[in-house]
Amino acid sequence: MTDIHKTIVVTGVGVVSPYGVGLDCMQAGMLSGKCCLAPTKDLYPGFEGTTAQVRGLPLLAEDSSSRYSRTDQLATAAAQDAMAHTGRDGSAFRESGVVIANTVGGLTEIDTGIAKDPAAWFRRPGNLLRVASYPFAHVADAVGEHFGIRGPRCAISVACASGATAIALAANMLLDGAAPIILAGGSDPLCPFTLSGFNSLRALDPNPCSPFDQNRKGLNLGEGSAILVLETLAGATARNANVMAVLRGWAMTNDAFHTTAPQEQGIGLADCIRLSMEMAEVSGDEIEYVNAHGTGTPLNDIAEATAYETAFRGRKHPIPVSSTKSYFGHCLGAAGALEAAITIMAVRSGALLPTLRLVDPIESPGVDWLRGEVKRQPLPLAMSVSSGFGGSNAVLIFGSGPS
Amino acid sequence: MTPNLAPVIITGVGSVSPYGPLAGLIPQSPLEPTTITAWTTAGLRRAFLVPAFRPASVVPGLKTRRLDRLSAWALVASALAIKDAGIDLNQVDRSRVAVIFATAFGCVELTEAFYLSAAANGWNGTDPSTFPETLPSTPASHVSLFHGLRGPNVTVSNKDFAGENALMQAASLLRHGQADLAIVLAGDTLSQSLYSWYDVAAVLSPACYNSDPVPEAGGFIPSEGVAALVMESSGRGDIRSGARSYARLCSGRWAAGGQPAEMIRQMLDGSVPSLTVCSGNGAPCATSPTTALAREISGDGAVIISPQTFALGLAGTGALFHLILALSSRPVHGQALFLATAGHSGFAALLLELLAI
Numbered sequence: 001m002t003d004i005h006k007t008i009v010v011t012g013v014g015v016v017s018p019y020g021v022g023l024d025c026m027q028a029g030m031l032s033g034k035c036c037l038a039p040t041k042d043l044y045p046g047f048e049g050t051t052a053q054v055r056g057l058p059l060l061a062e063d064s065s066s067r068y069s070r071t072d073q074l075a076t077a078a079a080q081d082a083m084a085h086t087g088r089d090g091s092a093f094r095e096s097g098v099v100i101a102n103t104v105g106g107l108t109e110i111d112t113g114i115a116k117d118p119a120a121w122f123r124r125p126g127n128l129l130r131v132a133s134y135p136f137a138h139v140a141d142a143v144g145e146h147f148g149i150r151g152p153r154c155a156i157s158v159a160c161a162s163g164a165t166a167i168a169l170a171a172n173m174l175l176d177g178a179a180p181i182i183l184a185g186g187s188d189p190l191c192p193f194t195l196s197g198f199n200s201l202r203a204l205d206p207n208p209c210s211p212f213d214q215n216r217k218g219l220n221l222g223e224g225s226a227i228l229v230l231e232t233l234a235g236a237t238a239r240n241a242n243v244m245a246v247l248r249g250w251a252m253t254n255d256a257f258h259t260t261a262p263q264e265q266g267i268g269l270a271d272c273i274r275l276s277m278e279m280a281e282v283s284g285d286e287i288e289y290v291n292a293h294g295t296g297t298p299l300n301d302i303a304e305a306t307a308y309e310t311a312f313r314g315r316k317h318p319i320p321v322s323s324t325k326s327y328f329g330h331c332l333g334a335a336g337a338l339e340a341a342i343t344i345m346a347v348r349s350g351a352l353l354p355t356l357r358l359v360d361p362i363e364s365p366g367v368d369w370l371r372g373e374v375k376r377q378p379l380p381l382a383m384s385v386s387s388g389f390g391g392s393n394a395v396l397i398f399g400s401g402p403s
Numbered sequence: 404m405t406p407n408l409a410p411v412i413i414t415g416v417g418s419v420s421p422y423g424p425l426a427g428l429i430p431q432s433p434l435e436p437t438t439i440t441a442w443t444t445a446g447l448r449r450a451f452l453v454p455a456f457r458p459a460s461v462v463p464g465l466k467t468r469r470l471d472r473l474s475a476w477a478l479v480a481s482a483l484a485i486k487d488a489g490i491d492l493n494q495v496d497r498s499r500v501a502v503i504f505a506t507a508f509g510c511v512e513l514t515e516a517f518y519l520s521a522a523a524n525g526w527n528g529t530d531p532s533t534f535p536e537t538l539p540s541t542p543a544s545h546v547s548l549f550h551g552l553r554g555p556n557v558t559v560s561n562k563d564f565a566g567e568n569a570l571m572q573a574a575s576l577l578r579h580g581q582a583d584l585a586i587v588l589a590g591d592t593l594s595q596s597l598y599s600w601y602d603v604a605a606v607l608s609p610a611c612y613n614s615d616p617v618p619e620a621g622g623f624i625p626s627e628g629v630a631a632l633v634m635e636s637s638g639r640g641d642i643r644s645g646a647r648s649y650a651r652l653c654s655g656r657w658a659a660g661g662q663p664a665e666m667i668r669q670m671l672d673g674s675v676p677s678l679t680v681c682s683g684n685g686a687p688c689a690t691s692p693t694t695a696l697a698r699e700i701s702g703d704g705a706v707i708i709s710p711q712t713f714a715l716g717l718a719g720t721g722a723l724f725h726l727i728l729a730l731s732s733r734p735v736h737g738q739a740l741f742l743a744t745a746g747h748s749g750f751a752a753l754l755l756e757l758l759a760i
Contacts, residue, residue, distance in 0.1 A: 044526040095661070103538060115518035118599035119445070128604055135507050136539055137560035137719070141659075150660025150749065154568055155560040157509075157539040165557055172575045178656070193517070196526040197534030252555035252581070253498070254547040260535050268553055271498060389535055390544025392556050 002402050004234040008171045009402070011241040012229030013341050014082025014185075016074050018052040018222060018328040021081055027345050029327075030353055031374060036328040037208040037220050044192035047199070049206055051190055052222035052328035060146065067126075069106040069133040070223075072142035074334070075187035078225035079143045082183060086229050086241060090147055097151040097179035098144045099170040100227070101162030101186035103333040106133035108191045139187055143227075151179040159388030160293070161252075162186050163226065163336030164396055168250040170230050180235050185337035187225035194332065195221055201260070209296035210357040211323035212305065212369055219295040222329030226337035228344075233402055245344045246399040248381065249280030255391030261299050262387060266307025269393045273311035273385070276395040282381060284312040287319065287397070289352050289382040291343045294323020295330055300387065305364040318368035320375070326356035336386035340396055343384040347400050350379050410756075411577045411585075413649040415488025415633030416727055419476040419590075421451040421626060421713055424461045426483040428731040434713050436610060436624050442595040448602070449611045450593055451626030451713040470536060470545065471510035472592045473629065477542035478549055480631035481586050485550070488633040489645045490584075492550055501554040501582035502546045505569035505589035507562075507719045509539030512594045542629075546586060554582045563745035564657050565589060566682075566722025567753060570632075571655040577636045584639070589720040590629030601625055626716030630723035648758045649730050650739075657751035663744065664699050667752045674754060676701055676740040680708045682715075682725035693744045701740065708732065722751075730757070 015022055018036035019029035029036070036052040043051065058077055060068050068076070083093055109130040113121040121127055132138070137155040144153045152173070156166040163186030170184030188194075198204050198221060205218035236243055253275065255268035262269070277284065293304055312319040324342050331338055346352055351374050358371040384396045418425050421434055436449035458467045458475050462482040467475035481502075485492065492500075514537045520530045535541065540558040547556045555576055561568045566589035573585040591597075601607050608622035635643070637651065656670045679697040697707050714724035726741060741753040 046525055046527045098659075103540075105539075110518075112518045112522035114596050115515040116522050118596040119603060121596075122599055122603035128600075131600060135560060135562070136509065137507065137562050137565065141562055144659050150658060152568075152657045153561055153659050154572075157558045157560070158556065159538055159540050159544075162540075169557065169559075169572060169575075172572075172579055172581075175579060176571075176575050178571075179658075192521070192526050193537075196521060196529045197517070197531075197537070199527065200529045200531035200534055202531075252557065254502070254544075254553050254556040256497070256547045256551045256553045259541065259544060259548065271553070388540075389538060390540055390556065391547060392540070392544070 004237060005232055006175060007233035007402060008174055008230055008247040009233050009236050009243045010228050010245045010247060010344060011231055011236050011243060012082045012086035013244060013344055014078040014080065014085055014227040015341050016054055016057065016078045017224040017338060018054055021077060023341060023345060031351060035208060035356055043190055043195055047195060049204055050208055050220045053190060054223050067129045067133060068142055070108045070189035071102050071104050071106065071139050071187050072133055074189055074223065074225035075100050075139050075143050076146050078185065078187065078227040079147065079183050082227040082229050093147060093149055093181060095151050095180055096149050097173060097182040098140045098149055099154045099156065099166045099182055099184040100140045100143060101156035101166035101333045102136050102139050102188050103157055103159060103162055104188045104191055104194055105136035106138060107193045108189055109133055157333065158392045159390050160332055160335055161386040161388035161392040161394040162333035164340060164384060164386035164394035165252055167228060167337065167340055167396055168252055168394055171247055171250055174230060174232055181229060181231045183227050184230050185225065185227035186334040188223060188331055188333040190221055190223045203297055205296060208357060209326060211294035211296040211326050211355055212301050212362050213358050214360040214362060216296045216298060216301060218297050220329035222331045224331045224338055225334050226341040228340060243401060245347050246402055247396060248399040249276040249397040251275035251279060251395050253393045257391050260389050262303035264303055266303040266310065268391060269304060269307035269387055270310035272393040272395045273307065276397050280397045284315045286381050287383050288379050289346055290319055290321045291339045291384045292321050292323045293385050293387045294325055296325065301362060305362045305367060309364060309366040312366055318366050320352055320368045320370050322353055322355045322370040324353055336394060339384045343382045343398050347379050347382050347398050350376050410637040410651045410653050411574045411634050412637050412651050413632050414635050414646050415484040416649060417480045417483025417487055417631040418628060418727060419453055419480050420628035420724065421453055423454055424456060424479050424483060426487040429727055431732050447612055448598065450598065451624055451716050452593065453627050469532060471513040473506065473510050474542040474545045476590065476629040477504065477546050477588050480588060480629045481546045481550065484586065484631035484633045489647065490633065495584065497551050498553040499583040500552040501573065501576050501585040502543045502552055502556045503569045503573040503585055503587045504543035504558045505560060505565035505720050506539055506558065506591055507560060507565055508591050508597060510537050510541055511597055512592060513537045515594055515596055561719055563719045564743055564751035565719040567657055567743060567751035570652065570753065573634050574652050574655065577634060583636060585634045587632045587634055588629055589723040591627060591717055591720050593625050593627040598625060624712060624716050626713045628724065630727055632723060647760060649760060650758055651756040653754045653756055655753040659749040663696055663750040667700055670752060671754060674738055676738040676754065678706045678739040680725060680729040680739055680741045681710050682722055682743040693742055696744055697742055
């Protein structure tokens with residue numbers, strides 16, 4: 001029996017991706033097999049690589065008292081899309097909470113001058129205004145203030161598990177009654193700082209990435225934002241809202257193993273998958289699709305494959321898994337939220353997207369690596385998996401509707 | 404809507420602050436800002452600074468050479484709080500221990516260092532060992548890694564109520580059975596760029612430029628440090644042998660707008676706190692909006708603890724220090740309202756039951 005006060009549902013999904021603004025736009029692009037990863041040279045002098053960029057982002061008007069970083073701009077556009085998606089006007093969200101993850105914050109607004117001669121940098125016209133968006137908390141404020149939303153605001157930063165973690169914590173907050181509705185998700189732009197950082201770690205594939213392939217060479221960075229409108233089923237029912245999906249389970253763990261590398265056996269991730277299934281009260285046999293973290297780095301993908309072997313051991317059939325980072329790269333703090341949106345898309349359409357460029361998959365008998373054509377089947381339950389630097393893992397399980 | 408949290412108990416306190424590294428409460432003693440010497444300044448510049456110390460001398464075996472000071476202090480403060488709580492981590496299921504960290508600015512020193520490496524060598528020549536240490540979530544990751552804690556690990560922020568936010572997220576994880584024990588941390592470090600920001604923005608107190616006392620002069624004195632609390636679900640904390648209980652967190656609420664007095668009364672659900680601890684915006688206590696709101700809720704007879712200057716210097720992450728300082732100086736037992744306001748950014752309120760230590 002469903003407890004409508006303890007059931008968290010998704011009543012809107014807003015997306016800004018390299019495909020454009022909107023879930024439909026992303027879905028059409030991905031189902032057509034279009035890859036947004038492209039050679040890039042202009043992100044900083046000397047950079048040559050492959051990224052996926054958002055073009056034609058509708059920008060917020062700035063004045064003498066406000067300046068928005070690209071992280072803010074992406075999040076605000078996604079939040080606008082999410083609210084519009086519900087069919088309700090802005091006043092319906094006045095008491096809502098805002099929980100938005102990011103890792104970049106306002107790093108897009110500053111440059112090396114801030115470290116070389118801070119006082120001179122701050123005295124340059126406009127820089128005090130630019131730097132105000134630096135703290136990673138600013139994104140939640142920018143969204144809240146832009147739409148006049150006055151519920152609790154929270155920014156999350158858990159490296160590449162940020163977006164999924166924001167959704168998990170927002171679900172907890174709804175169960176606590178902290179707000180009637182929460183806009184939850186993540187946002188991150190491309191910027192020289194992070195691009196240079198991943199480049200220095202030799203984690204970037206110079207060509208479009210090949211997650212889970214034996215010959216994978218690393219990841220590509222992308223940018224974007226996804227915001228989910230979350231509420232309890234009781235609230236959604238009272239408002240006669242269109243329930244797009246049910247957030248059946250969520251969990252967070254940490255590997256406690258290394259600052260950048262995952263635990264080789266994927267133990268922390270396997271635990272996280274198990275905990276999310278316990279919360280959802282489902283078995284491994286009931287999950288029919290996993291949207292993987294699947295960065296394409298040698299260490300991540302093997303640890304993740306091992307985690308699936310452990311977590312889904314005993315399943316009647318191999319677990320279907322794909323990495324949609326092969327379409328538009330790794331969007332860091334937005335990745336978990338964008339992939340939650342893709343998982344919801346899969347649950348609603350029954351279309352399981354393949355991993356692009358997966359030619360020679362990692363040997364993993366318990367996993368059905370989706371590749372080639374889009375697979376179509378009824379999909380009552382699907383899982384989205386995220387991991388990040390520092391060993392954090394977050395798993396979300398979405399279902400097609402209230403039971 | 405009133406979020407009535409199942410009570411959780413604060414059983415351990417640790418900190419790295421201008422008082423130095425400490426396990427337990429902070430002794431009541433006056434604190435003066437000290438002169439900045441870590442970088443060249445144009446004339447006298449002062450702040451509440453953490454005195455230099457060797458982390459390994461406080462926590463044996465701790466290696467912090469390549470870490471941002473924020474990570475190093477988070478490690479030290481967490482170890483001191485766990486020690487204060489009397490917890491032997493070997494006796495604990497570490498997969499059930501969460502780490503919740505609040506920061507406004509993250510690892511600013513190594514972020515500056517990374518920018519400097521880009522300035523010196525170009526963006527293609529940056530230092531790979533520095534980059535992972537610049538992430539806002541890195542201090543929390545180090546805490547999990549050092550102590551072997553495999554539960555949820557989350558870094559949160561909020562412009563004005565980051566510390567309160569961390570406390571409520573931790574309480575929520577405990578309440579929903581997603582952890583049995585949580586290490587809650589909040590803090591920031593003061594770097595050259597951050598201080599320059601305040602300086603150029605003209606928001607600093609005259610006390611930052613002048614060693615003579617300047618009463619009621621406005622502005623604020625920046626500070627630095629990391630505070631840590633151990634929080635346990637009430638069942639566990641009550642029965643654990645040797646557990647010290649500082650306070651019970653009963654409920655909490657924060658919002659960016661609305662009618663704070665009405666929402667807080669709803670949260671209190673008839674409770675009448677005998678003590679209000681003000682944190683927040685740095686205005687002189689007698690005229691601050693926080694105090695006015697406290698009087699509106701609790702009446703003129705309530706005991707009000709003013710914001711503490713050094714904790715005010717931590718922007719949005721001072722809440723845990725406000726709480727520790729209030730616990731250190733509390734004039735009464737019983738229920739306490741922990742209250743912060745921040746102009747148009749709203750309020751945060753926690754209802755605590757102060758316990759006999």
